[in-house]
Amino acid sequence: MVRAPCCAKMGLNRGPWTLEEDQILTSYIQKYGHSNWRALPKLAGLLRCGKSCRLRWINYLKPEIKRGNFSREEEDAIINLHELLGNKWSAIAAKLPGRTDNEIKNVWHTHLKKRLLKQKKNQGGGNYSPQQFSSVQECSVSATANTSETESTESQSDTALSPQPSSSGSGAVSSVSSDNLIAATASNYVEILPEEEFSVLIDEAFWSAPEEEESGEYSQFDPQINSLDFSVLNPDEGMDGGGGFPRIDEGMDFWYDLFVQAGGIEGL
DNA sequence: AACTGGGTCAACCGCAACAGA
DNA sequence: TTCTGTTGCGGTTGACCCAGT
The missing domain is CATH 1.10.10 (Arc Repressor Mutant, subunit A)
Structure with missing residues (x-):
């Protein structure tokens, strides 16, 4: 080549x-x-x-780069953040001080992806079920006219695992996020929930030791992100949106788009 | 000891977003 | 508004390492 x-x-x-x-x-x-x-x-x-x-x-x-193996906590954090954010390596890296997007990407492809597949096999599904991301895929594909149909089988399987398309359809994410979000069910919530509030909520959900963050230390990430209580965002409880706010485990495309709309990790 | 195949990771590429003229 | 230059991101590559044969 x-x-x-x-x-x-x-x-x-x-x-x-x-x-x-x-x-x-x-x-x-x-x-x-x-x-x-x-x-x-x-x-x-x-x-x-x-x-x-x-x-x-x-x-x-860079002096602040942390070398060496990833701890189990860091790996879990990557897995959970990836589940939420998809292949937004820089956004994930922003939550793991001292780790770079490249490093995280490598760890994902070499260790974590396999670990998840293994888990999936063992558990007969696991927390990374393809169904979970099917809607994201559909959304991305439909919004990306130039998505190649001639992708290799490997990249297809990657896509099946990953909430985002490969770079061959680059721009898909950004093309999906804003317009589709407004057109989709989420429009009300983005308007209702100011960026700052959303950021705080997401951040609080992710990180439980703010005093550590203040000191510049890497805060402990809760590996059980699946169990996060996002009901705080439920429009039925305060926000007059109605119409069934999606749960974390059933609308990853929505959550992802909402996250992007809120300014991504920069806004957090 | 030599070979081989798989795993790892630093580095590269293309593209999109952004900023400024 | 358009053009141009720069930066940042994510996917991919390929050299190196190491365990197994």
Whole structure:
């Protein structure tokens, strides 16, 4: 498989970073920051493209990066967040300080996906049933005219597991979120529930140790997110929406869209 | 010891979103 | 409003490692 180089400019280094390159990049960023990734390599004297520098910094060199194996709690958090957010790796990473989206993505594909499949087999369904996400898939597919029908069987099985389509249908999520949400049943709730309130509710549901967050520490994630009490959002109990607010286990597309509409993880 | 196949993970690519002119 | 440049994201690749044969 031959790919075009990442940068139009030829003669740039590619592949694994050397210790020297790491040191140059680190010291430059510590001194001058990274206001312009594109210009950075030139200014720092690196034969790399800006994109490569950014990735290296974010995924490896940043001081706050936590190296080493994922704890069971972190893995559970990833699983639960993935169940809620889909392949929003950056959003998931934002909830796991010290972990990068790339790292989480890798862990998901190498460990957790298999673990879930295993669980599913053992439990004859498990908490990642395909039915759970079928509506998301349908929604995404219908909203994505260019979704390929020639995807490999593997990617199809991935899609079956994942609430989101692959990047071959890139843009599907964003194209689905806003318009469809308004058109769908959720419209009232988004208007009724201000972003801030929604954010607080979701955050409180996720994290139970705010004092730890204040100190910058990774808060304990409740692995039993499935049991979260979202009834607090139920329109029958305060909000005049009616019409059966979906439960967490029956309307993941709704929840996902609502989350996106609320500004995603940035809004939380 | 040599080979092989699967697992892991850093890095790359394409694309969409965003910002500024 | 449109165009252009930049950034960020998610999917994918491929080199490396290691256990099994």
